[in-house]
Amino acid sequence: MDEKDWAPQTKAAQALGWTDATTGAVVEPIHPSTTYLRDPDNLYRRGRQYARADNPGFDQPQALISALEQGAEGLIFSSGMAAATSCFMALRPGDHVIAPDVMYWSLRAWLTTYAKEWGLVVDSVDMRSPEAVARALKPGHTRLVWIETPANPLWTVTDIAAVAELAHRAGAHVVVDSTCATPVLTRPLMLGADIVMHSASKYLNGHSDVIAGALVTRTCDEYWQRIRALRVKLGSIPGPFEAYLLTRGMRTLYVRVHTASANALKIAMAMQRNPAVDEVLYPGLADRPDHALAARQMQGGFGGMLSLRIRGGEAAAVRVAARVRLWKRATSLGGVESLIEHRGSVEGADSPCPMDLLRLSVGIEAVEDLIADLEQALAES
Numbered sequence: 001m002d003e004k005d006w007a008p009q010t011k012a013a014q015a016l017g018w019t020d021a022t023t024g025a026v027v028e029p030i031h032p033s034t035t036y037l038r039d040p041d042n043l044y045r046r047g048r049q050y051a052r053a054d055n056p057g058f059d060q061p062q063a064l065i066s067a068l069e070q071g072a073e074g075l076i077f078s079s080g081m082a083a084a085t086s087c088f089m090a091l092r093p094g095d096h097v098i099a100p101d102v103m104y105w106s107l108r109a110w111l112t113t114y115a116k117e118w119g120l121v122v123d124s125v126d127m128r129s130p131e132a133v134a135r136a137l138k139p140g141h142t143r144l145v146w147i148e149t150p151a152n153p154l155w156t157v158t159d160i161a162a163v164a165e166l167a168h169r170a171g172a173h174v175v176v177d178s179t180c181a182t183p184v185l186t187r188p189l190m191l192g193a194d195i196v197m198h199s200a201s202k203y204l205n206g207h208s209d210v211i212a213g214a215l216v217t218r219t220c221d222e223y224w225q226r227i228r229a230l231r232v233k234l235g236s237i238p239g240p241f242e243a244y245l246l247t248r249g250m251r252t253l254y255v256r257v258h259t260a261s262a263n264a265l266k267i268a269m270a271m272q273r274n275p276a277v278d279e280v281l282y283p284g285l286a287d288r289p290d291h292a293l294a295a296r297q298m299q300g301g302f303g304g305m306l307s308l309r310i311r312g313g314e315a316a317a318v319r320v321a322a323r324v325r326l327w328k329r330a331t332s333l334g335g336v337e338s339l340i341e342h343r344g345s346v347e348g349a350d351s352p353c354p355m356d357l358l359r360l361s362v363g364i365e366a367v368e369d370l371i372a373d374l375e376q377a378l379a380e381s
C-alpha cells in the first residue's frame with residue numbers, strides 16, 4: 001500500500017513513515033545548521049543555502065500537515081500570529097478584507113490597528129450568516145475573507161462551503177483559521193477554502209511547549225507565492241527544535257483530539273444540568289443553533305473547546321475559576337492538560353465576550369475527574 005493511500009491516523013502516527021537515509025533512524029534528526037555547503041562549481045545542487053529560507057527539519061512537519069489537510073503545500077511559521085498576519089501582509093494597500101466579528105482576539109486587535117494603518121480596509125461581519133457576508137463583499141476589491149470556525153470564544157460555526165462560494169464569485173480568497181477544529185474534525189480545503197491556518201502551538205503540537213504556526217494551500221497560486229516569499233524575507237520561521245517537537249506532537253494528534261472532543265461533549269452535557277451555569281456554548285449540543293451545520297461540517301466530534309456562562313455574572317465566574325484544583329487557570333488551548341480562563345479579563349472592552357464567560361480547553365484526563373472538579377467549584381459559586 002502506497003503512503004498516500006494511508007488513513008490520516010496512519011500518516012500522523014508514522015509522520016508519513018519517513019526514516020533518516022543516513023542512519024536508518026525512525027525519528028528525523030534536528031538540523032541546527034544555519035548554512036549549507038556550496039558545490040565547487042559554485043552551484044547549490046542540494047537546493048539549500050541558508051536556514052532562513054529552508055531548514056530540512058521543516059520538510060517533515062510541512063509535508064505531514066499538508067497531507068492531513070489534503071493540500072498542495074504546507075509552511076510552518078514562528079507562531080500562529082505570524083502565519084495569520086502573513087496572509088494579510090501579502091495583500092496590497094487599499095485591498096478590502098472581511099473578518100468575523102467573533103474571532104481570536106489577538107488577530108482581531110492586529111487587524112483593527114496595524115492592518116488598518118497599513119492601508120487594508122477591514123470589515124467585521126457576522127460569519128454565521130452567509131447573507132451578511134454577501135452584503136459585505138465588494139467584487140473586485142475584496143481580496144480576502146477570513147473565517148474562524150468554531151470561533152473563539154463563543155464557538156459559533158461558519159458554513160465554509162457557502163462562504164467560499166460567495167467569496168470566490170466576488171474574486172476573493174478564503175482563509176480558514178482551523179486551529180480549534182484541527183484536520184481531524186474539519187478539512188476546510190475540501191470545502192472550498194483556499195488556505196487553512198493553524199496556531200500549531202495548540203492542538204497540532206498539543207503539549208503546551210511550542211509556539212508555532214502553519215498554513216496549507218489548495219493551490220500554489222500567486223497569492224501563496226507572495227506568502228511563501230514573505231516568510232523568507234521576514235524570517236518568521238520556527239527554530240529547528242520547535243519543528244522537531246511539532247512533528248513529535250502531531251504523531252498523536254488523532255488520539256488527543258478524539259479524546260478531548262469526547263470529554264468536551266460529556267462535560268458540556270453535565271454543565272447543562274448544573275444550576276450554577278446559565279448557558280453552555282458548545283456546537284456539539286443538540287439544542288445549539290449551529291448544531292446541524294456543525295454536524296454536517298465536522299466529522300468525529302465537535303472539538304475540545306467550550307465556554308460556560310456562569311449564573312451570578314463576572315464575580316461568580318472569577319470565583320469558579322479560583323476554586324478549581326485540577327483544571328489549570330491559564331490562557332491558551334489544545335494541550336493534553338485542561339485549562340480554564342476568565343476570557344473577559346483578557347479580551348477587553350470591544351470584545352463580544354460576555355463577562356460571565358469561562359472558556360474551557362478540555363484535555364485528555366479522565367472525564368469524571370474534570371467534571372467532579374468543575375462541580376465542586378460551581379457548588380460554592
Ligand SMILES: *Cc1c(COP(=O)(O)O)cnc(C)c1O
Binds near residue numbers: 080082180212
Ligand atoms: C492561539 C491562536 C492563534 C494565535 O496563535 P499563536 O501561536 O499564539 O501565535 C490564532 N488563532 C487561534 C484560534 C488561536 O487559538
